[in-house]
Amino acid sequence: MAFAASPPCIAPSPRRAARAGYRSRLIIAWAIAIAALAFPAAGLLAYAGILAYRHARTMRLVPTARSGLALADADPPDAPVCIVVPAHNEERVVAGLIESLRAQDHPRLSVVLSLDRCTDGTRAAALDAIAGDPRFHLHEIDRCPDDWAGKVHAIWSAVERAPAARDADFLLFADADTVFSPRCVSACVAMMAHRGLDLLSLLSTLTTDRWFERCIQPVAGLELVYQFPLTRSNAPNAVRPFANGQFMLFRAQAYRRVGGHAAVRGELLEDLALARLVAERGLAPGVALADGVLRCRMYPDWPAFRRGWKRIYTESAKRRSSRLRRSAWRVRALGAILPACTLALIAVSAAALVARPGGLDLGAPRLGAALGVAALAAWWWALARIYASCASPRWAVFAAPxxxxxxxxxxxxxxxxxxxxxxxxxxGRTYARADRA
Structure with a gap:
């Protein structure tokens, strides 16, 4: 029987084999990259959900100072209030503060400006703005003891020596770079009485007309609120008490019961230290959002912004460099690295869908692209809500990484x-601090 000859086996050309090998490796690389980048994208999606939930819960549970306006209308407060303002070289802003305090509608208000070692025109600017208003008093300090922080000593000295502070039922400590709406004091005193608080602190509405205030400031504040959740600060027996030194309204009796500023004389973040003392003594601290009732420009320029937040973060971390390093990595990972990986996932998935290499299941790049887009959209949406609550423009969220x-x-x-x-x-002073590791 005759058998037909089988056709000769033709070996693939080296070039074709190389292309096939390259295509195979590319498909494997695409699949690995999509699978690997899906994890940080899923992490970003989860982080966006946590941000949105915490922000919504904070806005729902933490009161605003505006809620005190109706309380003040229903029962106008008339207890004497003394505002103490420490001022070190505040020529640039003190007139704006004084004008806003002169416009307050509270009937029994006095103000003590504690001029702390001023070397500029703060005193002259203050006198011009006061214009003889008898409710205002100047208290001048020419030196600060070595074991005191300058601001803390300026407040303590005014409280101890100014008759208006000694006779008041309420003591309000405010920074010189704040501006009060006309009913701020009355609303806060009424809110304090309604909530049964011994200390009420406002988170001021910050100015947003400079680039770092629009882009960086919301994230800086977000990190501080992450460390001190406001809902926990307002809870009974608060385990994370918080206060903002820009506005701290005390019942005078409670203030003296915790030892006043003398008890925190060496603290560079005296507001948190006082809030802890109030909570430890079984008294009631509380926080409210200013919602425009109190405004503040924290820092005039970017270098001052960096210096100020370094001090805040150092003290809030209790001078532990290890805690600061962990926070640095966490902030960068959640807000910069995860979004970058998510963008990479979208790019890799889109490239795979455009190239459509044979042998690659297109379900994976489709899923990767959908996950990446969903994660970025959710993250930017959550941040847009946070930026809006800080009065920052929503376009600034695109600079969030x-x-x-x-x-x-x-x-x-x-x-x-x-x-x-x-x-x-x-x-105007230099403070040496030891690392508590």
């Missing part, structure tokens, strides 16, 4: 300065 990286850098620099023993410059 850079903002998170910048805040992480501030935290990392604070840790490095603490490890190296770099002193803190604040209020």
């Amino acid at each position: 850079w903002a998170f990286w910048s805040v992480g850098s501030i935290l990392a620099d604070a840790a490095r300065d603490l490890r190296r023993g770099v002193p803190t410059q604040w209020g």
Whole structure:
């Protein structure tokens, strides 16, 4: 029987084999990249959900100072209130504060400006703005003891020596760079009585007309609120008491019961220290959102912004460089690295869908692209709500990865300065701080 000859086996050309091998490796690389990048994208989606939930819960549960307006209308407060304002070289802003305080509608108000070692025109600017108003008093300080922080000593000295402070039922400590709406004091005293608080602190509405205030400031504040959740600060027997030194309204009796500013004489973040003392003594601290009733420009320029937040973060971390380093990595990872990986997932998935290489299941890149877009959209939506509540423009959320990286850098620099023993410059004084590791 004759058998037909089988056709000759033709080996693939080396070029065709190389292309096939390259295509196979590319398909594997695409699949691995999509699978690997899906994890940080899922993490970003989860982080966006947590941000949105916490922000919504905070806005729902934490009262605003505007809620005190109706309370003041129903039962106008008339207890004597003394406002104490420490001022070190505040020529630039003190007139704006004084004008807003002169416009207050509270009937029994006095103001003590504690001029702390001023070397500029603060005194002259204050006198011009006061214009003979008898409710205002100047208290001048020419030196600060070595074991006191300058601001703390300025407040304590005014409280101890000014008759208006000694006779008041309520003591309000405010920064010189704040501006009060006309009914701020009355609303806050009424709210304090309604809530049965011994200390009420406002989170002021911050100015947003400078680039770092629009882009970086919301993230800087977000990190502080992450460390001190406002809902927990307002809970009974608060385990994370919080206060903002820009506005701290005390019942005078409660203030003296905790020892006043003398009890926190060496603290560079005296507001948190006083809030802890109030909670430890079984008294009732509380926080409210200003919602425009109190406004503040924290820092005039970017270098001052960085210095100020380094001090805040260092003290809020209880001078522990290890805690600052962990916070720096967390902020960068959540706000910069996860979004970058998510963008990479979208790019890799889109490239795979465009190329459509044979042998690659297109379900994976479709799912990767959908996950990436959903994660970024949810993250930016959550941040847009946070930025809007800070009165920042919503377009600034598109600079959020850079903002998170910048805040992480501030935290990392604070840790490095603490490890190296770099002193803190604040209020015309230098403070050496030891790293508590």
